[in-house]
Amino acid sequence: MGKKLLIHNDKVPNIHTLQVYREHGGYASVEKALKSMTPNDVVEEVKKSGLRGRGGAGFPTGMKWSFLAKPEGVERYLVCNADESEPGTFKDRYLMEKIPHALIEGMITSSYALGAKTSYIYIRGEYFYVARILEKAIEEAYAAGLLGKNILGTDFSHDCYVQVGGGAYICGEETALLESLEGKRGNPRIKPPFPAIAGLYGCPTVVNNVETIAAVCPIVMMGGDEYAKIGVGRSTGTKLISASGHINKPGVYEIELGLPVEEFIYSDEYCGGIINGRKLKAVIAGGSSVPILPAELILKNDKGEPRLMTYESLSEGGFATGTMLGSGGFMVYDETTSIVKNLYTLARFYHHESCGQCSPCREGTGWMEKILHRIVEGHGKPSDIDLLWDIQRKIEGNTICPLGDAAAWPVASAIRHFRAEFEEYINNPSKIKDVKHYYSVNQLAGA
Amino acid sequence: MEIKFNEEALATVNKIIARYPQGKHKSALLPILHIAQAEFGGWLSPETMDYVASILNIKPIEVYEVASFYSMFNLKPVGKCLLEVCRTSSCWTRGAEDVVKHIEKRLNIKEGETTKDGMFTLKTVECLGSCGTAPMLQCGASYHENLTMEKVDALIEEYRAANKQRSYTDLDYKNTL
Structure with a gap:
């Protein structure tokens, strides 16, 4: 069993309350950082830990923190991307819902390191009830003197607020998030300037993912060097993986980076294998934006070596044969899945979520959805596959934010690895008509 | 319906505005729109949006452009219970299409429509972060997960009997994670 640093206490009754959380060692990192470390010490430990952004991009957190501008007399902000x-x-939903104080503790410790007097947790609007849980935790923290003026009797004062969004995928992009937090449409900003120089209200700002901020607490407690011993190479520490799709045990798992993909899918400790003992067909390993890989390429890379759950191993072979660790959204598809129909649900998603600012993304995502729709409806043309390829090529790299790339990659990878399935749809529409491409609900309930 | 916050709602609104630095009160727009939608019938009429603009002392267009951008704000009336069924990949692989068809048949409406009695509106939505407990639907603040047709039927009965408007801001929520 691997080491757990973030959700090891998730099954403890009432761990969402401050009292139980503290009984299990909670807020020790605030105590340690504020009373025995300088802000710069904390930044140094995070740098040494090798922690990389857990939201999807995998950018080194310590480096991101060190870019933060510190002009005299100007407010600095920490914003949590939830x-x-x-x-x-x-x-992140799991972490916030089960152990809300783990995030609040991270917010305080990280804000101390960054010199931020105010922080905001921007949470997606649909998670309204999770926002309630966080607000309750924040109230408890204020009452215990862990937030507010002179925290734990030190000079450090800090306020933390929860902000709910309005239901827009694009607000996960950090500059769109800041726009939304300022009460505007979530249109990503042109960079530079980066948020570290001009972020929220034009002030220097660090935007970090929930899991990243929570990971700062164990790093402060065990020290960056110790944290960096977990994992493989530049993929240090533990990572939360949310597993879903055709597996026996969907859920959130904390793994040590470096776990073999095969073990993650088939071990009873994690996903527990494929539903009904069926064969694995494909995996999207890091959230819908990363390339889909067929079974043979997700279990082993193109050299035949076992693929590991690390930033490097998953991306080995580039996009020709590899993918990305991304957000850790691990979606598993069994042999009955129609890759084309699944891709259609994703293309529809990106079309719905494009903010409309850049033409290639606004128009291209719509065209891709329409073309895929006609293919799954049995009206595809032989030229459609090349047309899809052409459109995604013209979106990738030609937009202000990475949503364009995120919309292009699923299409590109599905065509790259499953072209024959597209051809089948187009050449034999009668064969695919009326075929159910997913499990019925009652079939699963009985399983 | 008079478009004016009651005292309790107004107190919450003022508390929210105080979270931001002086002069940055526009940041309160999204949270206040959520409250307004819950207070004034489950949707944002032009009158409601104008009222929110007046509270924040911003131009009405600044409210319209935001309300029309985010999918959680309804710019047209909806039923008391807005059933939002997730249909993206993981939910799809586990039968979201069945759930939609079942509700359509049961309530005798199509996706996007409202029942004649104004009780239910059916909407399909994109990923709600409930992939491990798919299929799912959201109604107000509650997540209903690991759905079966029986669960959907029971939920519809429960909501019909309660006969009350469900909002994202509701304090009584259900979740099964």
């Missing part, structure tokens, strides 16, 4: 909206991803 806009978890990437299909397949529900790890």
Whole structure:
């Protein structure tokens, strides 16, 4: 069993309350950081830990923190990105719902490191009830002197607020999130300037994912060097993986980075294998935006070596044969799945979520959805596959924010690895008509 | 319906506005729109949006452009219970299409429509972060997960009997994670 640092106490009764959380060692990192470390010490430990952004991009957190501008007399902000909206991803929801104080503790410790007097947790609007849980936790923290003026009798004062969004995937992009937090439409900003220089209200701002901020607490407690010993190479520490799809045990798992993919899928400790003993067909390993890989390429890379759950191993082979760890939204598809129909649900998603600011994304996502719709309805044309390929090529890299790339990659990878299935749809529409491409609900309930 | 917050709602609104630095009160727009939608019939009429603009001392267009951007704000009336069924990949693989068809048949409406008695509106939505407990639907603040047709039927009966408007801001929520 691997080491757990974030959700090891998730089954403890009432761990969502401050009292039980503290009984299990909660808020020790606030105590340690504020009383025995300088802000810079904390930043140094995070740098040493090798922690990388857990929202999907995997950018080194310590480096991101060190970019934060610190002009005299200007407010700095920490903003937590809890806009978890990437299909397949529900790890942050789990963490916030089960152990809300783990995030609040991380917010205080991280804010101390960054010199932020105010922080905001921007949470997706659909998670309204989770926002209630966080607000309750914040209230408890204020009452215990862990938030507010002179925390634990030190000079450090801090306020933390929860902000609910309005239901927009794009607000997971950090500059769109900041726009939304300012009460505007979630249109991503042109960068530079980066938020570290001009973020919320034009002030230097760090935006970090929920899991990233929560990971700061164990790093402060065990030290960056110790944390970096967990994992493989530049993939240090533990990672929350949210597993879903055709597996026996969907859910959120904390793994040590470096776990073999095969073990994650088939071990009873994790996903518990494929439903009904069926064969694995494909996996989207890091949220819907990352390339889908067929079974043979997700279990082993193109050199035949076992694929590991690390940033590097999953991306080995580039996009030709690899993918990305992304957000850890691990979606598993068995042999009955129609890759084309599944791709259609994703193309529809990206079309719905495109903010409309850049033409390639606004128009391209719509065209891809329409073309895929006609293919799954049995009206596809032989030229449609190349047309889809052409459109996604023209979106990728040509937009202000990465949503364009995120919309292009699923299409590209599905065609790259499952072209024959597209051809089948187009050449034999009568064969695919009326075929059910998913499990019926009652079939699963009986399983 | 008079478009004016009651004292309790107004107190919450003022508390929200106080979260932001001086002059940055526009940040309160999304949270206040959620409250307004819950207070004034489950949707944002032009009158409601104008009222929110007046509270924040911003131009009505600043409210319209935001309300029309985010999918949680209804710009047309909806039923007391807005049933939002997730249909993206993981939910799809576990039978979301069945759930939609079942509700359509049961309530005799199509996706996007409202029942004649104004009780239910059916909407399909994109990923709600409930992939491990798929299929699911959201109604107000509650997540209903690991759905079966029996659960859907029971839920519809329960909501019909309670006969009350469900909002994202409701304090009584159900979740099964």
